[in-house]
Amino acid sequence: MPKTPHYDAPSVMDQGSIWILVAAPSIWAAHFLVSYWVAAVYCAKSTTGALGGLMEPRWIAVWLGLACIAVIAWLGVIAVRRYGGVFVIFEEITESSERGRDKFIGHVALLLCVLSVVAIVFTIIPGLVFNEC
Template structure:
């Protein structure tokens, strides 16, 4: 475990890392609306292949949690205490990792709230 966290701390956090959680949320949101439109057009309800929807939701949540875990490990990189206002590599890494962790939390909640209507709404009226 120590080897994995050391490897993750050595990785650079970039803006590409930062956009993974909200992009997963956006893709899940688009997937949810397309799935609902197809279900309502074909079957008149949400009963047709619900495992596909739950699989897509689980995949989005796994990607978001993985990005959040990487961000937590990188945010705990040893260095000066916050605020991270210096222009050093460690401060930039910790700032971007902290922002990625916050976006991962927000994206996780967004995916859960996007999936809730499928649980509670069973028809297309």
């Protein structure tokens, strides 16, 4: 039986892995699903209006959103410190080295963190605007 070659692939938490690229959008997706799921269940139970408007789900979504934003901010700090990410939109990263790859991962991760925070804020806005289910 032939042996497979051994590759020095980074683990999930090591520098050079791409876990940080999917973490922030995954947190936003989880916030989106949980927020709308809580609001849907709450509104379905209050068909007669006995439970009131969206007051309780609104604050659940806001507090959950703030917690998610804090975790995404922590991921942004990792992107800057560990990977050397900068928030410059038109920066060219042309280095063909491990440092260039890390800088690219940090740059993309930081931009995804910003995009995910904006998406969480846009997820919270409807609950703050509408008072009824």
